[in-house]
Amino acid sequence: xxxxxxxxxxxxxxxxxxxxxxxxxxxxxxxxxxxxxxxxxxxxxxxxxxxxxxxxxxxxxxxxxxxxxxxxxxxxxxxxxxxxxxxxxxxxxxxxxxxxxxxxxxxxxxxxxxxxxxxxxxxxxxxxxxxxxxxxxxxxxxxxxxxxxxxxxxxxxxxxxxxxxxxxxxxxxxxxxxxxx
Numbered sequence: 001x002x003x004x005x006x007x008x009x010x011x012x013x014x015x016x017x018x019x020x021x022x023x024x025x026x027x028x029x030x031x032x033x034x035x036x037x038x039x040x041x042x043x044x045x046x047x048x049x050x051x052x053x054x055x056x057x058x059x060x061x062x063x064x065x066x067x068x069x070x071x072x073x074x075x076x077x078x079x080x081x082x083x084x085x086x087x088x089x090x091x092x093x094x095x096x097x098x099x100x101x102x103x104x105x106x107x108x109x110x111x112x113x114x115x116x117x118x119x120x121x122x123x124x125x126x127x128x129x130x131x132x133x134x135x136x137x138x139x140x141x142x143x144x145x146x147x148x149x150x151x152x153x154x155x156x157x158x159x160x161x162x163x164x165x166x167x168x169x170x171x172x173x174x175x176x177x178x179x180x181x
Contacts, residue, residue: 058083116142 055061059079060068068075119142126135 058086116146 053061059065065076065079068079072078119138123135123138123142126132126138128135
């Protein structure tokens with residue numbers, strides 16, 4: 001018996017067992033063929049195609065939405081409404097976090113200002129009471145601390161701006177760094 005199998009795309013390699021007569025080979029022995037002395041065989045070619053689809057995003061592809069509509073009445077609309085609610089929820093959370101950060105920053109500025117005033121007044125009182133060395137140490141250490149905080153925050157902001165510029169040029173860098181973490 002002669003077998004002919006044509007695999008258009010073979011993606012997996014596995015040993016193929018030898019089969020005497022596979023179910024897809026059909027042998028015809030009509031009366032005409034037998035009287036003519038022919039033993040005719042029909043050969044069926046089998047073609048295997050393997051495909052892979054990948055989709056990423058908050059919504060399924062349109063073809064899937066159509067299938068959801070066929071299964072569930074207004075299924076696609078329900079999925080879209082669910083995605084919109086999720087987006088509104090996420091934006092609400094982000095807004096709350098930003099507002100909380102702003103309030104925290106404002107409180108930090110107010111408390112820092114009050115602390116600076118108290119230390120300055122304490123240094124001035126020490127100088128007025130005749131302890132000029134202690135008073136000057138308090139005043140200068142306060143100024144050095146404030147200057148250090150200013151320089152540190154300025155440097156941090158500059159690094160953040162540079163990082164954001166890099167992200168805007170090549171946004172895949174941030175994704176790769178996030179995946180490494």
